[in-house]
Amino acid sequence: xxxxxxxxxxxxxxxxNLISLAQDIIKDPTxxxxxxxxxxxxxxxxxxxxxxxLSFESAMLSLGGKVLGFxxxxxxxxxxGESVTDTIWTVSCYSDIIAMRHPKEGxxxxxxRRSKVPLIxxxxxxxxxxxxxxxxxxTIQREKGRLDNLTIGFCGDxxxxxxxxxxxxxMSRYENVKFVFISPKELNIPEYLKKxxxxxxxxxxKEVNKIEDVIDELDxxxxxxxxxxxxxxxxxxxRLKDTYILDLKKLENSKNDLIxxxxxxxxxxxxxxxxxxxxxxYFDQVQNGRYMRMALIMTMLGLQNEVSK
Amino acid sequence: MKxxxxxxxxxxxxxxxxxxxxxxxALGLDNLDCSVAxxxxxxxxxxxxxxxxxxxxxxxIDLDVLxxxxxxxxxxxxxxxxxxEKKKLQLPKKIIxxxxxxxxxxxxxxxxxxxxxxxxxxxxxxxYRCMYCESRISKD
Numbered sequence: 001x002x003x004x005x006x007x008x009x010x011x012x013x014x015x016x017n018l019i020s021l022a023q024d025i026i027k028d029p030t031x032x033x034x035x036x037x038x039x040x041x042x043x044x045x046x047x048x049x050x051x052x053x054l055s056f057e058s059a060m061l062s063l064g065g066k067v068l069g070f071x072x073x074x075x076x077x078x079x080x081g082e083s084v085t086d087t088i089w090t091v092s093c094y095s096d097i098i099a100m101r102h103p104k105e106g107x108x109x110x111x112x113r114r115s116k117v118p119l120i121x122x123x124x125x126x127x128x129x130x131x132x133x134x135x136x137x138x139t140i141q142r143e144k145g146r147l148d149n150l151t152i153g154f155c156g157d158x159x160x161x162x163x164x165x166x167x168x169x170x171m172s173r174y175e176n177v178k179f180v181f182i183s184p185k186e187l188n189i190p191e192y193l194k195k196x197x198x199x200x201x202x203x204x205x206k207e208v209n210k211i212e213d214v215i216d217e218l219d220x221x222x223x224x225x226x227x228x229x230x231x232x233x234x235x236x237x238x239r240l241k242d243t244y245i246l247d248l249k250k251l252e253n254s255k256n257d258l259i260x261x262x263x264x265x266x267x268x269x270x271x272x273x274x275x276x277x278x279x280x281x282y283f284d285q286v287q288n289g290r291y292m293r294m295a296l297i298m299t300m301l302g303l304q305n306e307v308s309k
Numbered sequence: 310m311k312x313x314x315x316x317x318x319x320x321x322x323x324x325x326x327x328x329x330x331x332x333x334x335a336l337g338l339d340n341l342d343c344s345v346a347x348x349x350x351x352x353x354x355x356x357x358x359x360x361x362x363x364x365x366x367x368x369x370i371d372l373d374v375l376x377x378x379x380x381x382x383x384x385x386x387x388x389x390x391x392x393x394e395k396k397k398l399q400l401p402k403k404i405i406x407x408x409x410x411x412x413x414x415x416x417x418x419x420x421x422x423x424x425x426x427x428x429x430x431x432x433x434x435x436x437y438r439c440m441y442c443e444s445r446i447s448k449d
Contacts, residue, residue: 016403083422084416084420105416107416126414127414
């Protein structure tokens with residue numbers, strides 16, 4: 001595996017292997033603590049994201065590797081007008097693997113053409129975020145014990161939310177998964193995903209605008225933040241940001257084994273009273289993110305069968 | 310109106326009425342030194358009205374461009390005054406530098422030297438998407 005740009009770059013079998021490796025790491029992380037000794041991860045964040053960047057860096061450090069990089073575009077040569085391709089070409093001379101985030105959609109695909117080392121898309125605009133998807137799949141597998149025969153509800157910003165789009169594409173490959181989209185009409189799931197993915201493959205889905213109407217059907221509810229930076233108009237943001245807030249009252253009729261997921265950061269779309277509820281799994285996702293990124297870095301460096309001596 | 314027959318060249322028939330100039334520009338016919346006839350709004354039993362282009366030169370025509378613009382165009386190759394070949398058009402799987410992505414969040418909006426590449430996402434509905442950001446081409 002040379003590049004991970006889109007979650008669909010991975011076959012179901014490759015995802016299974018990554019999940020198995022991540023689960024093995026969780027069992028005994030010390031076994032893997034020196035696997036990436038003398039390897040360097042470059043984290044190139046042209047757009048700030050503390051969480052994802054730290055998760056990548058923590059993963060590499062936990063494998064005994066080293067990290068370098070920048071955390072926003074102002075500290076890179078892109079401010080001097082350097083193209084993404086040239087930046088990546090340069091950095092691939094200094095590192096063994098690259099994780100990049102960029103505000104422009106498609107930037108990692110362009111970058112991958114010139115990278116001499118494996119490259120991971122750590123998020124490109126509102127487009128893809130494959131490592132979040134892998135993290136989400138690991139969380140679902142750990143909590144539900146399966147990735148098929150599930151009803152998953154996506155709630156909030158389904159129009160711009162790249163985590164939703166990526167997870168939807170990945171889950172669409174498993175048997176008997178039903179999708180429920182809960183959003184205001186301004187933030188509905190894009191038409192192309194409905195047409196080219198859900199309808200083209202005859203998948204079971206429905207769109208509603210209230211959480212309470214469907215909460216009893218769901219095995220998973222995936223909450224998302226209404227992100228200010230995705231709006232061109234601040235008034236639209238202010239009008240919509242508080243629309244879908246999950247609290248204990250809305251959860252009253254849920255299944256006992258429902259799991260509540262969120263890619264984080266949260267603003268107020270999940271009330272803090274939910275945090276201690278056993279159904280809340282969003283901080284477990286954060287922990288899983290580190291293990292999944294460890295599994296991914298190892299696999300992309302061809303070290304998946306290595307354990308520390 | 311009388312337009313001379315061509316001896317060696319290409320006739321593009323059944324162009325959707327009003328699209329001839331777009332085809333002319335997309336094929337770069339303004340760069341040719343030969344005679345080119347643009348015939349607009351010709352009566353057609355099948356289409357009501359149609360446009361025709363007659364190019365008095367035997368040149369390598371980009372069938373992908375034509376197929377994308379209008380897959381119903383008939384391409385006739387003329388040699389010594391006779392039609393020697395009729396080419397059928399198909400929607401191309403990929404088009405390069407024919408359209409420009411209009412998504413302001415797409416990487417092509419800031420990096421000008423990138424090729425504008427679109428792939429055929431849905432053949433039935435003629436939907437093309439940007440290879441970089443997956444935005445759909447909005448046709449005028």
